[in-house]
Amino acid sequence: MRGYTKTPDQVHAIEDAFADGLSLRAVIRKFRIGAQTAQNIRDGVHPLQNAEPNYERCPGCGGKVIMPCILCRVRNVMDEQRAVHLTQKDRRQEVDTSRWR
Numbered sequence: 001m002r003g004y005t006k007t008p009d010q011v012h013a014i015e016d017a018f019a020d021g022l023s024l025r026a027v028i029r030k031f032r033i034g035a036q037t038a039q040n041i042r043d044g045v046h047p048l049q050n051a052e053p054n055y056e057r058c059p060g061c062g063g064k065v066i067m068p069c070i071l072c073r074v075r076n077v078m079d080e081q082r083a084v085h086l087t088q089k090d091r092r093q094e095v096d097t098s099r100w101r
Contacts, residue, residue: 011048014041 017027018041028038040046058069065071
């Protein structure tokens, strides 16, 4: 079983190894990590490379999130779908009574 990178210090050590000129395969063998993890660290997209994300207060819900707030976006989409569903339901219940005798 391979060892998983659990701390930003391990990620920084792997970054330093890449900076020293080690190849991808050499880093994989030395640190006993997966190829995709090594590629992510080499390319700078590993989640632990940015250990301190910038959290902000969402003006919509007041939550402390990384902007844009996904919760507010999902709530807006759900509200729109609910409104469309209700208007469709109202139309189905309308009955034309003008032709009744």
